[in-house]
Amino acid sequence: MTALRGFTTVTFFADDLDAARSWYTSVFEIEPYFDKGGAYLEWRVGDYQHEFGVLKSAFAPHPVSGGQASGAIIYWAVDDVEAAYQRLLSLGASEHDKPTERGTGYVTASVLDPFGNILGVMRNQHYQDVLDARR
Incomplete structure (x- = not known):
């Protein structure tokens, strides 16, 4: 078995990707480095350039209920x-x-x-x- 090496990409979900882009750009104080045209955004942040992504809720692999906390x-x-x-x-x-x-x-x-x-x-x-x- 391969050892776990640490966190890589963390993915959150949002119904309004434009609003998520604006909010997280304010939080991280940088623009996302990756933009998959209305479906997914990703930033590299922090001391080790960890990847943080936001996926449009419609593409979530599990139900995401608007306004309800989901995930870890x-x-x-x-x-x-x-x-x-x-x-x-x-x-x-x-x-x-x-x-x-x-x-x-x-x-x-x-x-x-x-x-x-x-x-x-x-x-x-x-x-x-x-x-x-x-x-």
Whole structure:
């Protein structure tokens, strides 16, 4: 069996791909690098250029109910969870889970994006240790 090597592409869903493009371009502060004409968008973001995609809900491999959270919570590493959480709320997300310390060096929070997906942010000591070791 091949070992799992880590996350690659995270895919969310949206009924309105134009609105999703605008919102996530504001969140990431970059335009998507890939645009599959009205069906799929993808950005490369973060320290390791992780891929984040938004697929038009009509093409989802499972039912996506408008306004309802779907899928797993993917946490993005951030330096300041409270600031990231407040920024997402200011961009139109709604509260899902307020910033909470989960243990020494681990703080999480999550929001619902305007399309019903759960978006998490996290201060993760392990992530920081790996990043520091790579520098």
